[in-house]
Amino acid sequence: MDTDVIVIGAGLAGLQCARRLQRSGHSVTVLEAKDGVGGRVRTDLIDGFRCDRGFQVLNPAYPAVRDWINVSALRLQKFGVGAVVNTDEGKSTVAHPLRHPDRAFETLRSKHVPASDVLALIRWIGPALLREPLTGQVATQDQTLSASLDRAGLTGRLRRDVLDTFLAGVLADSSGGKSASYVRQLVRWFALGVPGLPQSGMQALPEQMSRSLAEPVRLNNPARKLKETAGGVEVTTENEVLSSRLVVVAVGPQHVAELTDQPSPKTHGLTTWWFHAPEPLEAGKFLMLDAAGDSGGPAGPIWNTAEVSAVAPSYAPAGAHLVQATTLLDRPDGLAEESAVKRDLARLYRTSTTDWKLITHHVVPHTLPAQPPPLIERGEQRIGDHTLLAGDHRDTGSIQGALVSGDRAARSAAELLARG
Template structure:
C-alpha cells in the first residue's frame, strides 16, 4: 500500500514544476519541503516594509520555460532597462542595447563606451546564439576569458561584459563556459529581466498554487526504493524525486554534487536613488577586478516600486565570495558604493545582508545542457544542477524528471 504515486523532496522551482507536470498527468503527488516556504533559493523576506530577495535575482521573461509554464502577466513584472550603468574614471555612463533602448543608445556612442573593432568581434561571436541557439550550445567550447582573448576583445566592452557577467554567473575568473554565456546573453537580448510585484517569491508561489499536497517544515532524513523517511515518519511511494540543492541530493541519493559559486547581497534602504534609471551598475575601472568589493548594484525600486514603502527606495549590492574581498564588511561596501555612484551613503540603512555560499551551480566548459536524472530504484533527481544554472534550467530539469517518472 502506497501513500502517494510520487513523493517530490524539495519545493524549489524544479520540484514544483515536476510536481505540477506529474499532477497534470493524473499522478497523486506529495511535495515535502524542509523550509517554511516554497521556492528553495528563490524566496523573499519582509523586513520593516521592504521586500528583500535571497540574493539579487531577476526573472527573464524570454526563457522558453517561463513563457510556457509561468503566467508572467500575473506577476506584475517591473522590468529593468536594456542596458547597464558603467562607472568609468570620469563619470557614470550608460551602455545600452540600441535595438531595445534607443533612447539610451546615443549616450553609449557619445561617451565612447563602444569600440568598433571590439563590437564587430562580439557581434560575430554572438550571432550563432541569436540565430541558431541549439547549434551554438554544441559548438566547440572554452572558458569565457579564453574565448574573449581569441576574439581580440580587450577594450572597455570587455571589462564591462566581464563585470556584468561575473555577477550573473557568480564567476569573477572568466572560467564559465563561453557557450553558456552566449545563451545567457541571448536571453538578455530578447527581453529585459525584471522583478515580480511583491518579490521573487511570487514565482514559486504561483507554481505551487493548485498543488493538492505540499507539506512545509518537513525534513526528509532518507530516501529509499519505495518511499522516504521524514522527521514525521515514513511515506510510501512508487517513485521519489529528489529536487533539492546539489549537496542534499548527494546525501540522499549518492549522486556526486556539482561545484557551486557563492555571493553576498547587501540591501540598503535609501531615501532617494543614487541614479534614477532602472539599470544595473557595474564598475569598469581596474584592469582585472573592480577597485572595491561590489560587482554590481541596482536600486531595485526604480524597476519594482513594491519592494519598498511609499516614498522610500531599496538598493542591492553584490559581492562574490570567490574573491578575497567577497566577505567585505559594511564599511568597505559603503565606501565602494559611494565611489561608484559619487554620492554620500551616510543616510543609507542596512535592511538585510545575505551570505549565500551555494548561489548557483558552476558551468565550466564543455557545456553540458543536461545531466542524468535517474538515480536508480525508482529514485530521480532534478534541479538547476542537473541542467543549466538558471531559472530556465531549474524548470526544464523538473519537467525532464517528470517525464522520466512517467516513462518508468
Template sequence: MTDSCEVLVVGAGLAGLQCARELQAAGRDVRVWEAADDVGGRIRTEHVDGFLVDRGFQVLNPAYPAVRRWVDVSALELQPFGAGLGVRRDDGLAVLAHPLREPQLIARTIGSGLAKPREAAALLRWAAPAVVRSWRQYDGGGRRAAVSGRDVTLRQALDDARLAGELRRVVDRFFAGVLLEDDGSTSNDFARLLLRTFALGVPGLPRMGMQALPRQLAASLATPVRTGIKVNSIRREGGSMLVRASGAELRAEQVVVATDPAGAEALALGNDGGGAAGGLPAMKGVLTHWFAAGEPPSRLNLLCVDARERPGGPLVNTAVVSNAAPGYTPAGRHLVQTSALFGRGRPLPGDDAVRRHAAEIYGADATGWELVARHEVPNALPVQPPPLGSPQPAEISPGVFVCGDHRATASIQGALESGHLTAQAVLRADFR
C-alpha cells in the same frame, strides 16, 4: 500508520514544483515535501520594515523558453529593468543601452565612447553565434552534445575574439555578476545562451518579489506542499520506496529528489538501489546587501558595474531597485542592492566597504543609507564549466530520480527544464 502515494517529490524549489505539476497533470498522485518553512528553494523574499528584499539579487527574464511555456508572467506583474548597463569609468557614470529598447538613452550611449569601432567589432564577433543558437539545441531530446562545435571557457572565447580594452572590462564584469565568477571559467556556450535571452527579453522583478514565482507554481498543486519536513532517508523496501523524515513516514512508488546538490547527493547515495546523483557540483557564493535611501543615488533603472582598470571595491554589480520596481519599497523611500562574490579563499567584504564602493559607482553620498538586509548565500549557483552538454539523466536508480538546475543549466530555465524532463522520465518508467 505510514502514508502512501504514487510519487513523492522532495524539495519545493522550481524544479521540484514543475515536476510535481506535470506529474499531477498526467494523473499521478503526487505529494511534495519541503524542509524549509516555505516554497522556493534558493528563491526567497523577505519583508523587512516595509521593504521587499530577495535572498540574493535575482531577476526573472521572460524570454526564457521554459518561463514562456510554464509561467503566467502577466500574473506576476513583472517590473522590468532598463535594457542596458550603467558603467562606472574614471570620469563618471556612463551608459551603454539597447538603442531600440532605450531610445531615450541613445545620446548618452553614443556620447560615452564605450563602443569604439575595433572593440565593438570584436564583441560582435564573439556574440554573433548567439543569434542562431537556441536553448532547444541544448535540451534537444536529451542528447548530450555541445551547443557549438567547440565549447571553451568564456575567457578563452573573448580572447579568441580579440575583445580587449574598456569594453572587455564591461563584458567581464557584467558576466561576473550574472555567473557569480570573475575568472571567466564558465562555458562560453552557456554565456552565449544567456546573452541571447538578454537580447530577446528584459529581466524584471515580480511586484510581490521573486518568491512569487515558486508560489505561483505551488498554488496549482491539488495537494498543498508540506513544509518543515526534512527527509532523512530513502530506502527500497519490497516494491516501493520507504521515505523517513522528521516526524513523518511515507511509501511511494517513485521518489524525485529535488533538493540542493549536497542534499540530493546524500539522499541518492543513501538509497538501497545505489548510484550517485552524478557527482556533487561545486557551488558559487554571493553576498548581497540592501540599503534604504531617502534619495536615489541615480535615476537610472539599469544594473551598474565598475569598469575601471582598478575597481574601487568588491562589488560585481549594484542597482537602484526602486527605480525599476517601486513595489519593493514603502512610499518615499528608495532601495539599493549590491552584490559581491565570496567563497573559498575570498575574504567576505564588510558592510562599510560595500556601501563605500556602491556610493563610488554612483558618484553619490551614502552617509544616510540604512542597512535593510545582508544575505550571505554560499550555495547560490552551481558551476557551469565547458563543455555544455544536455541535461544529466534524471533516473539514477530504480524508482529514484534527481532534478534541479545543477542537473541542467545554472538558471531558472535549467531548473524548470530539469523538472519537466524528470517528470517525463518518471512517466516513461511506468511503461518498463
C-alpha cells in the same frame, strides 16, 4: 504505496516536476525542508521593503517561463536594458540603442563600446541568437567563457569594462571559468527579453507554481534518508516513513550527496546587501557596474548595484529607496563588512551613504552550480531503479534550467510509471 511520486525539494525544479506529474494524472507529495516554497527564489518582507534572498531577476524570454508561468499575473517591473558603467574617468550609460533611443548617442560614442569589440561580440553571440539552445547531451567544442571571448577577439573595453563585470555578477564567478555554451545561452535570453521583478517579489514565482498543486507542499519537512525497495522507494522524514513508486530528488546542488550516491556539484556564491537610501539615485532603472579596478573589474568589493525601487516601486514603501549591492564570494573582499560596503557605495554613487540604513544582507554560498566546460545539458536524470535527480545543476544554472530539469524529470517519471 502512499503516493505515486515523492518530490524532495520545493524549489523551481521540484515544483515544476510536481505540477507536470499532477497534470498527467499522478499523485504527488512534495517535501520541503524550509518554511516556504521557492528554494533559492525567496523574498523577505522587512518594514515594507521586499528583499529577495540574493538579488536576481526574472527574464520573461526564457522559453520555460513563457510556456509554463503566467507572467502577466506576476506584473513584472522591468529593468533598463543596459548599464551605467563606472570607471576612473567617470560614469556613462551603455544601453540597447533600440530599446533606449534616448541613450543611443551616448552609448554609440562611449569609449566602452569600440567598433572592433561590437563586431567581436556579434561573432561570439550571433550564432546563438539565430538558433534555439542546444538540446544535445554535451556541448561539443565548449571552452571556458574567457577563452571563448578571447578567441572571438573580444578583448577591448566592451569586454573589460562591461561584459566581464556584468557576467561575473550574473554568474557569481569572477574567474571566467564557466562553460561558454552555458553563458551564451544566458546572454541570448538577455538579448531577447527584458528582465524584471514581480510586483510582490521574486517569491511570487514559486508561489504561483505551488498554488496549482492539489496537495499542499509539506513545509518544514526535510527528507533524511532514501531507500530503494523492490517496488519503489521509502523516504524517511523526521516523523514518518513514506513510500512511493518513484522519488525525484530536487534538493539543490549542495544537498545532492546527502540523499544520493551522486557527488554534490561545485557551486559559486555571492552576497547581496540591501539598504534604505533617503534620496533617489542617478542610475535610475539601470544596473551600475564598477569597472574602476586597475585591470578592469571593480575597485572595491561591489561588482554591481542598483536602486531596485526605481525599477520596482513595489519593493519599497512610498518615498523610500531600496538599493542592492552585490559582492562575490570567490574574491577576498566577498565578505566585506557593512562599513566597507557603504564606503564603496559612496564612491560609486558619489554621494554620502552615512544616512543609509542596512535592511538586511544575504550570504548565498550556493547561488549557482559551477558548470565548467563542457556543458552537459539535458543529461540523464535517472540515478536508480526508482530515483531521479532534478535541479538547475542537471541543466543550466538558471530559472530556465531549473524549470526544464523539473519538467524533464516528471516526463521520465511518467514514462517509468506507465511501464509499470
